[in-house]
Amino acid sequence: MAVETDLWDTYAASAFKEDAEPVFCWTQYAGHGPGPEVLGGPRSVLEVGCGTGRALAYLAQRGVVARGVDLSPVMVKQTTAKWAATGAEFICGEVLEYLRDHGETYDAVYSIFGAAWFTDPGRLFPLVHQRLCSRGVFAFSQPPAIPGAYGPQGMYKGGFAGRAMPSGRSQKPEPPPEGTAEVTSLLPDSLAESLLADARRDGIEKYVVGALITDEDGRVLLLRRRAEDFLGGLWELPSGGAKAGERLVDALCREVLEETGLTVSGVTGYVGSFDYASRSGRRTRQFTFAVNVTGGAAGAITLSEHDESAWADPHDLPAVSDETRALLGG
Ligand SMILES: C[S@@+](CC[C@H](N)C(=O)[O-])C[C@H]1O[C@@H](n2cnc3c(N)ncnc32)[C@H](O)[C@@H]1O
Numbered sequence: 001m002a003v004e005t006d007l008w009d010t011y012a013a014s015a016f017k018e019d020a021e022p023v024f025c026w027t028q029y030a031g032h033g034p035g036p037e038v039l040g041g042p043r044s045v046l047e048v049g050c051g052t053g054r055a056l057a058y059l060a061q062r063g064v065v066a067r068g069v070d071l072s073p074v075m076v077k078q079t080t081a082k083w084a085a086t087g088a089e090f091i092c093g094e095v096l097e098y099l100r101d102h103g104e105t106y107d108a109v110y111s112i113f114g115a116a117w118f119t120d121p122g123r124l125f126p127l128v129h130q131r132l133c134s135r136g137v138f139a140f141s142q143p144p145a146i147p148g149a150y151g152p153q154g155m156y157k158g159g160f161a162g163r164a165m166p167s168g169r170s171q172k173p174e175p176p177p178e179g180t181a182e183v184t185s186l187l188p189d190s191l192a193e194s195l196l197a198d199a200r201r202d203g204i205e206k207y208v209v210g211a212l213i214t215d216e217d218g219r220v221l222l223l224r225r226r227a228e229d230f231l232g233g234l235w236e237l238p239s240g241g242a243k244a245g246e247r248l249v250d251a252l253c254r255e256v257l258e259e260t261g262l263t264v265s266g267v268t269g270y271v272g273s274f275d276y277a278s279r280s281g282r283r284t285r286q287f288t289f290a291v292n293v294t295g296g297a298a299g300a301i302t303l304s305e306h307d308e309s310a311w312a313d314p315h316d317l318p319a320v321s322d323e324t325r326a327l328l329g330g
Contacts, residue, residue: 004118005071012075015052022057022086026112026141028218029315032329033141040137042107048095048128049114053079053088060088067091067106069098069115095119099127108137116140117153144269144290187249187267187289195248195273199285206278209252210239210288211264212271212328215297215311220328222318223259223306230279235310235318238262239286252289260309261302262293274323288327 024036036055039045042064047056050068052075060066066088070076076092083090091098095115109128111117116124117140128138145153199207213221222235238259242251253264271288278284293299301309312318314328 005073008070008072009074011051012072012078016075016078016082017052018082020052020054020082022054022061022083024055024058028113032315038137038139039108039110042137044106044133045108045110046104046106046131047114048099048109048111048116048124049118050079050090051075051112051114053083053090055110055112056088056090057083057086060086069093069095071095071115096123096127099124099131103131105131105133106136107133108139110138111140111142113142114140117142187252187270189247191270192248195270195287202275202285203283204275204285205282206284207242207248207251208239208284208286209242209248209255210237210271210286211252211256212237212288212290213256213260213262213293213297214290217311218314219297219311220314221260221297221301222310222312222320223303224308224310224318226305226307229305231321233319235312235320236324237288239288241284248287248289252291256291256293259303259305260293261304262295262299264291265294266292268292272327274327276321276323286323 023030025031026033026035026038036059044065045056045059045067047066047068050056050070051072053068056066056068056079060083066086067090068079068088069091070079071092071094073092076090079088079090096119109132125138132138142153196207211221215221221238223238224235225232227233238256240251240255240259242248246254249267252267256262256264267289269290271290273285273287275283275285297311303309310318317325317328320328
């Protein structure tokens with residue numbers, strides 16, 4: 001637990017911004033998705049893993065009795081100093097211990113990439129249930145699960161597409177088989193096989209892999225197709241066709257390296273797929289995976305097939321295909 005507390009104290013030092021305003025947002029993108037109405041108009045709330053405290057301050061300013069519990073003493077000291085005047089209350093503690101030891105009940109309990117993500121759901125959920133008023137709401141948001149981590153999840157060093165770091169109490173991913181690259185273990189063969197089996201069943205003739213590489217601000221790396229190329233001028237994710245018999249993970253690493261000069265160090269999740277007709281008219285499916293690259297977003301990009309690269313806000317994209325826009329949620 002001391003290790004985790006240290007980790008969160010380190011997070012606090014970078015995440016807490018003195019000039020931040022109260023805001024209630026379920027995702028890392030401002031104005032994205034639903035708001036506090038998900039909580040059902042509560043009179044009292046408990047945020048578990050309340051971090052920077054902005055959501056609690058937002059609710060407290062609107063008359064909600066707002067309490068948060070967070071593991072980090074550094075964060076709790078800062079949030080108390082900054083937001084106490086709104087009426088929000090911040091308590092330093094481990095969520096399971098806090099819920100077990102304190103009998104107050106709430107109209108809503110929630111977590112925004114907070115303690116619901118970092119705690120064993122088998123232990124957390126029954127405790128939350130005990131602390132909810134009748135017809136109370138438990139709501140939480142979180143990124144995709146870290147492959148190989150079951151139950152409590154972990155952090156991503158350098159943002160959601162950064163290196164996955166299972167937390168101290170998480171089940172660590174299985175070590176890769178001898179002689180297998182680490183990146184392979186992060187795109188399980190079973191997932192690749194099931195994606196390919198679905199594609200075969202759907203009559204797909206060509207497989208393309210795409211890489212979602214994100215910087216610390218959640219911006220996505222896009223490459224612009226040369227004007228004279230098929231779909232010239234369009235921006236796209238680093239991507240390309242898998243060769244006959246080539247594993248998706250190998251195609252992914254090869255394409256990212258060829259198109260950007262960046263080395264994939266891990267695959268952190270499957271983002272989704274879309275279908276289109278290739279230049280030769282073949283039914284094509286692009287499978288997109290979130291990946292980490294060595295050196296992160298600071299790594300030098302060397303283009304080989306495209307004429308420009310850019311880090312783009314997923315909600316303010318340049319000219320991309322409708323499929324890419326939908327995939328990125330823009
Ligand atoms: C990724 S941060 C996000 C928090 C918040 N939504 C924000 O905007 O800052 C996760 C927070 O959960 C807290 N946390 C993690 N595990 C916890 C636990 N077991 N009990 C209480 N807080 C925990 C951490 O200290 C951290 O502040």
